[in-house]
Amino acid sequence: MSIKLGIIGGGVMAEAILSRLFNEGLYQGVEVLISEPDAKRREYLQQTYQVVVTSDNQATLHATEVLLLAIKPQVLNKVLDGLKLAQKANYPLILSILAGVPLSRLEAGFPDYPVVRVMPNTPATVGAGMTAIAPGTQVQSHHLVLARSIFQAVGDVVEVPEGLMDAVTGLSGSGPAFVALMVEALSDGGVASGLPRAIATQLAVQTVLGTAQLLQTKGLHPAQLKDQVTSPGGTTIAGVAQLEKAGFRSAVIEAVKAAYLRSCELGKPLNQ
Known part of the structure; x- marks a missing residue:
């Protein structure tokens, strides 16, 4: 059976995507070739998923129909320097999940x-991810269909213009960390109010999960849901007033903007 999916980089996100692809039946182990420099990691991936493993990026590129780049942005140049791009009748589709690396750099490396x-995010590990895709100049409709699948x-998958990918990184890419901080803070508030830690955390996690599902299922604007919960002179409006006093919304907005700006910095050439 031929290799259909090649992956350069066998880290956490690569594994998350791989495991979900297997769960959905899109690929079988023998159809996947992973190039990973760490021998222990290669052994783990091979034993866990029955995939083919190697440390040869060159072989991975030329053996596959789709190549997933799942390395750190800082090592992209080193990886590209080690690849010799052969002329082929049908070039493999390159999928890059490198945060902050623009299509201009990727297409220069893969002319x-x-x-x-x-740009996926960490909830992808449980099949609840949010992924944005931006096609390059050589991408045709069947490539996008494959990338989406x-x-x-x-x-979920959304297609956005290339110019919005850094903003996506700041919001959905970094967002899980911001949400986790809020969950932790909610739990801390419960403990401060007398709840046992385990119960406080369970309440916080389910409240955030349920609220997100309610917004998604009902198609509500967040302000609508907030207004539904805040009764006149009640407990919720008292809490909302405190959040406003502390600058909660402004802090979240600035966090997303800071992550966006850092993504822009990561995408700049090293000599800038």
Whole structure:
């Protein structure tokens, strides 16, 4: 059976995507070739998923129909320097999940290849991810269909213009960390009010999960749901007033903007 999916980089996000692809039946182990420099990590991936493993990026690129780049942005140049791009009748589709790396850099490294820039997030590990994709100049409609099918295995997919990918990174890419901080703070508030830690955390997690599901299912604007919960002179409006006093919304907005700006910085060439 031929290799259909190649992955350069066998880290946490690569594994998350891989496991969901297998769960959805899109690929079988023998159809996947993973290039990973760490021998222990290669052994783990091979034993856990029955995939083919190697430390040869070159072999991975030329053996596959789709190549997922799942390395750290800082090592992209080193990886590209080690690749010799052969002329082929059908170039593999390149899917890059490198935060902050623009299509211009990716297409310079893979000239004539169809390249899609992808920004997934960590909830992809449980099939609840949010992924944005931006197609390069060589991408055709069937490439986008394939890219969508791969990332729909880990959650929702939205196509955005390349110029919005850093904003996506700041919001949905970094957002899980911001939400986790809020969950922790809600739990701390429960403990401060007398709840046992385990119960406080369970209440906080389910409240955030349920609220997100309610907004999504009912198609409500967040302000509508907030107004439904805040009764005149009640407990919720008292809490909302305190959040406003502390600058809660402003802090979240600035956090997303800071993550966006850092994504922009990561995408700049090293000599800038």
